[in-house]
Amino acid sequence: MSKTYPSIAISGIGSVTVTIIHALHQNAVPFQILCRNENRFQSLSASPIRFQGPNGKNVSVNLKSHLTKIQETKDKFDYILIGCKNQNIKEYLEETKHLLTPNGKWILIQNGIPESQFETYKNQIIGGVVGWNTQTLSNGTYYQSNVGSIILGDTSGKKPDSVWLEMLPPYLPVILTDKLAGYRWHKLAINSIINGLAAAKQVSLGELFLNKNSRREAIDTLTEIKQLINKLGIEERVVPGSFPIQKLGDGPGALPTWIRHLILLILGLKYFRIRTSMVQDLDHGRKTEIDFINGEVVKMAKGLHIPVPRNEWIVSKVKESEKLRVT
Template sequence: MNTPSIAICGIGSVTITILHALVQNKVPFTILCQDTLRLESLRTPIHFQGPQGKPKEMQLSEHLEMVNSAKDTFDYIFLGCKNQKLKDYIESTKHLLKPNGKWILIQNGLPEEQFPSLKEKIIGGVVGWNTQYLSTGVYFQSNVGSLILGGADQSQPDSIWHSLLEPWIPVILTEHLLGYRWHKLGINAIINGLAASKQTSLGDLFLNLEHRKEAISILSEIKMVMKQLHIKEEVVPGSFPIQKLGDGESSLPNWIRHLILIVLGLKYFKIRTSMVQDLDHRRKTEIRSINGEVIEAAKRVGVSVPMNEKVVSEVIQLENQY
């Protein structure tokens, strides 16, 4: 097997989970750091715990390089930054990408749409797991989840990704990236966007009747936008179709939809998703790349999405308090 050269630029909860899989499979990789402080911080071992495992220590020192002084070029570069920094990360790493190399964008939302001229150079990565940084200093992956990889140009990525990441991360290769992107966008619009607007855990969110009604309204609006865009939903494994949770065609009875959200709240009762944690730490959120993307798409097809607009407005108000 000819192992491709892989780099990761932007180290956080999602990329730590990917690094864990690469380490376990003894796949070489390079971590590209944007500043010396981040590089020095990564010399300290990282502790990672999978869904059923015990915390493991990962030594990353030998993999570290500064992005502006790296000499090697790579077949693939994972970009693990926030959506709002993507353009800067693309610009700072383009000299390190091989002529036939590709960036892998693992952000939420619709990040590929920022780069229409680079479609042949981009693979979208839809993440199906949740990893949090705990107060104990451990990165904890709370559920087994897939990484769905699909070309922004609707091509199917190389099958080598199965051997690079599995069994630690199940891999799905697809020509239908947009269907998965919109499914995850809908889920994030409630577990990230709506939860951030309330600044609450998933348990407190989905055990509240009024909040569940708002979640269903958000998904109903997204269903209408998808219908107008002629996007067929592709469901991330372990998730639930937003076509069945939102109002209208294919929806389940209302009491079952509420029950599904209650079960979700009970299962992840204490989880404060990434945008809620951003507000907890007085950081800007990615609300414009989640519910904000829904609003922009709705404008293009003439669909009204007042609940998504309300969520964006409320989160921005919370951001502006800090």
């Protein structure tokens, strides 16, 4: 007797959603991909997705039987994963809201604090904090470099349905939480340096963290966010494989300075050539999500009268680069 799963759809195909698709496919969990236009439908129909996991195994995922055009489908879904940039979430929600079942929920897997943008839909949103890195290789293969995990938290403060513990592991470990904000702010802090600071300097992680001055700037950035988190009364929750901001930022609970520099140095050596998503956006003349990472820090800090000059500098530098590069 086959297992009955909730109905799942994915709107927006990128490195994060492809990693989730791979896990669903390996576990034989049914899903549909909502194509927004004919060109996307045809391109995904034409050839399978190539995926390489952390174990080095190459998998081909044929999506042809999973595709549906968003304008034509009559199906309703219990969960719709939204795989777009922060600035496009509203458009994707409006496009798909008629496809949710009465108790259905969207899953937002973007960086930052995307749930805070949509108070109207608060009871219909699950936040997904992504703890892995997947990049597109030059041959078009999606490469997941670390196992990572996905942390799912309901914006109502409850843990999501435990069925997620069956649908994605072991390919993607799942953590269900009722402390979503703690994970969200931890991941935002990490992104503020590996994405925000790296984009401000337009360098790889190796170039960033092997430079002593840049490591000091990273610690300054994290210190500001640590102060903000503490002021907001948020209890940090550490994404598996990451490191507590409370120990990396200056102030109470901080590790000795040389150990903090060593941690960042090791990170730079491990991911030496990685140009993270916002750096790649600038490389390719695309608008970044800086407003939703370091920009979120600046916005929240301003309301609480907390100075965050390093985060302000990062936002300013990235926006300068956008003006020069984004067409």
